[in-house]
Amino acid sequence: MTTREITFRDALNEALQEEMGREEGVFIIGQDIYGGPGGYQGAFKVTKGLAKDFRDRLLDTPMIEQTIVGAAVGAAMTGSRPVAEIMFEDFITLAMDLLVNTAAKTHYMTAGQYCVPIVVRAACGAVGVGPQHSQTWTSWFMHIPGLYVVLPSTPYDAKGLLKTAIRDDNPVLFLEHKKLYNVKGRVPEEEYEIPFGEARVLCPGDDVTVVAIGYMAGLATQVAGTLRDQGLSVEVIDPRTLAPLDLETIFQSVRKTHKVVVVAEDCKTAGPTAEIAALVSEACFEYLDAPVGRVGARDAPIAHNVGMSEYILPDAADIHEAVQRVIAW
Amino acid sequence: MTISEELMLQMYRYMVLGRLFEQSAEQLTHKGLIPGAFHTGIGEEATHVGACLALTHKDYIIPTHRGHVADIIKGADPGRLMAEILGRATGYCGGRGGSVHIADAASNNLGVQAVLSAAYPVAVGAALTQKRANTGRIVLAMFGDGASLMGTFHEALNLSAIWHLPVVWVCVNNQYAMSTSFAEASAIANVADRACAYNMPGHVVDGNDVMAVYETVREARERALAGGGPTLIECKTYRQGGHSTFDTNPYRPQEELDAWSKRDPITQFEQRLRERGILDEKRITQIADGVRQQVDEAEEFALSSPEPPPEAGVEFVFRSSEVE
Numbered sequence: 168m169t170t171r172e173i174t175f176r177d178a179l180n181e182a183l184q185e186e187m188g189r190e191e192g193v194f195i196i197g198q199d200i201y202g203g204p205g206g207y208q209g210a211f212k213v214t215k216g217l218a219k220d221f222r223d224r225l226l227d228t229p230m231i232e233q234t235i236v237g238a239a240v241g242a243a244m245t246g247s248r249p250v251a252e253i254m255f256e257d258f259i260t261l262a263m264d265l266l267v268n269t270a271a272k273t274h275y276m277t278a279g280q281y282c283v284p285i286v287v288r289a290a291c292g293a294v295g296v297g298p299q300h301s302q303t304w305t306s307w308f309m310h311i312p313g314l315y316v317v318l319p320s321t322p323y324d325a326k327g328l329l330k331t332a333i334r335d336d337n338p339v340l341f342l343e344h345k346k347l348y349n350v351k352g353r354v355p356e357e358e359y360e361i362p363f364g365e366a367r368v369l370c371p372g373d374d375v376t377v378v379a380i381g382y383m384a385g386l387a388t389q390v391a392g393t394l395r396d397q398g399l400s401v402e403v404i405d406p407r408t409l410a411p412l413d414l415e416t417i418f419q420s421v422r423k424t425h426k427v428v429v430v431a432e433d434c435k436t437a438g439p440t441a442e443i444a445a446l447v448s449e450a451c452f453e454y455l456d457a458p459v460g461r462v463g464a465r466d467a468p469i470a471h472n473v474g475m476s477e478y479i480l481p482d483a484a485d486i487h488e489a490v491q492r493v494i495a496w
Numbered sequence: 497m498t499i500s501e502e503l504m505l506q507m508y509r510y511m512v513l514g515r516l517f518e519q520s521a522e523q524l525t526h527k528g529l530i531p532g533a534f535h536t537g538i539g540e541e542a543t544h545v546g547a548c549l550a551l552t553h554k555d556y557i558i559p560t561h562r563g564h565v566a567d568i569i570k571g572a573d574p575g576r577l578m579a580e581i582l583g584r585a586t587g588y589c590g591g592r593g594g595s596v597h598i599a600d601a602a603s604n605n606l607g608v609q610a611v612l613s614a615a616y617p618v619a620v621g622a623a624l625t626q627k628r629a630n631t632g633r634i635v636l637a638m639f640g641d642g643a644s645l646m647g648t649f650h651e652a653l654n655l656s657a658i659w660h661l662p663v664v665w666v667c668v669n670n671q672y673a674m675s676t677s678f679a680e681a682s683a684i685a686n687v688a689d690r691a692c693a694y695n696m697p698g699h700v701v702d703g704n705d706v707m708a709v710y711e712t713v714r715e716a717r718e719r720a721l722a723g724g725g726p727t728l729i730e731c732k733t734y735r736q737g738g739h740s741t742f743d744t745n746p747y748r749p750q751e752e753l754d755a756w757s758k759r760d761p762i763t764q765f766e767q768r769l770r771e772r773g774i775l776d777e778k779r780i781t782q783i784a785d786g787v788r789q790q791v792d793e794a795e796e797f798a799l800s801s802p803e804p805p806p807e808a809g810v811e812f813v814f815r816s817s818e819v820e
Contacts, residue, residue: 194628226624228655229651229654229655231651231652231654231655233613233617233647233648233651234616234617234620234648234651234652234655235617236617237614237616237617237618237620237621237648237652238617238618238620238621238624238652238655239621240617240618240621241606241617241618241619241620241621241622241623241624241625241635242621242622242624242625243621244606244618244621244622245556245606245621245622245625245626246625246629247621247624247625247628249621264611264613264614265614265617265618268611268614269609269611269614269618273607274812274813274814274815275592275812275813276589276592276593276597276599276607277588277589277593277597277599277601277607278588278589278590278592278593278811278812279812279815280588280589280599280600280601280602281599281601281606281607282815312813313813313814335815336815336816337814337815337816
């Protein structure tokens with residue numbers, strides 16, 4: 168397979184370009200998707216250049232998150248395959264009803280008469296833009312039956328998972344971490360998809376398992392490298408999709424290492440780490456040699472001030488410390 | 497536009513059917529056979545019937561949680577409709593949806609949005625597909641006066657106008673959102689007056705006049721199909737019953753109830769058709785008997801239908817089981 172190095176942003180852009188080329192019903196709806204000549208082309212430039220071939224499929228709307236997601240649902244119910252862009256994940260609260268009560272329940276409520284093949288893309292993660300533009304929320308959405316939740320951590324995964332999301336007949340929440348947009352990685356020239364519910368082992372190891380979600384997967388891999396130099400073998404698993412969740416890969420690893428730390432950028436309380444920790448405890452209790460470790464943000468909004476936000480958010484040092492804690496148990 | 501005698505009789509028959517069907521469901525609720533509450537559109541039949549008869553089979557509809565005759569006109573079978581209301585396996589949603597979530601894809605019925613504000617954006621999206629693919633279909637979105645004061649009304653009507661979407665917005669103004677009267681809840685007297693804010697035509701219609709509703713929706717449909725964009729139609733009518741079967745309805749002045757009951761849409765239309773010589777006593781009895789039989793059959797079908805197996809309650813969460 169021929170690969171080349173591209174950014175996470177370009178990987179997403181390629182997936183959109185290819186899927187629009189593949190299927191007439193795919194369109195993108197949201198704010199400033201195009202924005203006219205000289206316009207934004209996406210708040211994070213993910214839709215840059217798509218107007219060249221698909222001008223009529225970039226639908227710029229006013230600031231109407233509820234109606235962006237709701238219109239995507241109605242279009243999907245009648246045969247389209249829309250991709251809705253919500254600029255910041257924080258704003259998804261405005262569209263929560265349509266996502267939770269309509270998108271995720273329609274297939275169920277109609278006994279399969281209608282399906283809702285939509286992808287809602289949203290930028291998550293803190294980059295210094297204050298409490299209302301910085302959140303990463305995943306457990307809210309894992310909690311919703313009928314909704315898939317995807318968080319790629321590499322350009323390769325971003326492209327393959329977005330293509331799968333667009334082709335899937337179910338509603339998908341696709342979270343893109345702002346700090347990843349400029350990160351480069353190798354992506355095949357050839358067409359590929361990544362199935363949902365298949366975790367990726369980012370680095371194999373025998374002493375401890377680290378399940379790290381989204382942007383945290385990269386940090387965990389760095390930490391694994393540091394610890395390897397100190398003689399500790401860390402297995403890092405990126406679930407890639409939180410719904411469906413590849414429990415088998417996680418359980419297998421835990422049965423091998425007997426120790427696990429779960430890491431996510433969400434606030435720790437009732438975050439995804441709580442659910443994964445509970446699932447591991449239920450299924451692998453007799454294999455565990457230490458309590459399940461958890462790393463997440465402190466239970467506070469994400470402050471604008473750099474020092475404060477660094478204090479609140481989990482980082483490599485927190486992961487390092489949590490791993491050493493379970494090892495020392 | 498002339499309305500044929502045949503269509504007038506159809507209008508009359510559907511209004512009677514709508515009323516008897518909902519009275520039957522109401523009684524079943526009181527007997528404890530229907531889980532939860534049931535909401536009737538009794539008194540509003542002219543609006544639901546007039547609007548839906550203006551559509552073709554291929555047009556899409558988002559009905560409200562009242563006026564179940566809308567589903568029937570669109571093509572739903574009354575038996576399966578009643579079965580869904582009873583939560584039975586043979587219902588349109590296999591018992592998962594109930595009265596306020598009925599959808600029938602075979603008749604292009606997109607289903608009720610029971611969180612009322614969702615109807616507007618979903619209608620915009622459905623109309624967007626029609627416009628993009630140039631299908632020659634419209635979307636009829638129905639909503640109540642209470643729902644007209646929700647935020648998505650503004651978002652979606654504006655979007656439908658700037659994109660010239662083939663959608664007809666029909667407000668069933670039955671004067672009450674539960675016990676809150678529209679007069680108290682709205683800063684302006686007519687929902688349709690809001691149309692000027694979206695640069696679309698707005699019409700106030702007597703919602704108890706089935707022919708007036710039909711004609712207005714029909715014209716709006718033609719306008720939408722010709723690329724003229726959306727229209728907002730407000731049908732002034734009255735919810736004769738309570739909000740739901742739980743509501744004993746003590747909050748409305750007797751004079752108001754009496755005044756509207758004199759304007760009952762079925763009685764009025766019956767009188768009109770008698771005067772025109774289209775209906776007589778014999779015909780009225782014939783129609784009533786036919787409708788009674790249809791409703792009895794629907795009820796019988798529903799009551800004799802099996803309960804769904806409890807474990808079916810976790811089916812259809814996702815489209816395909818391969819990835820679950």
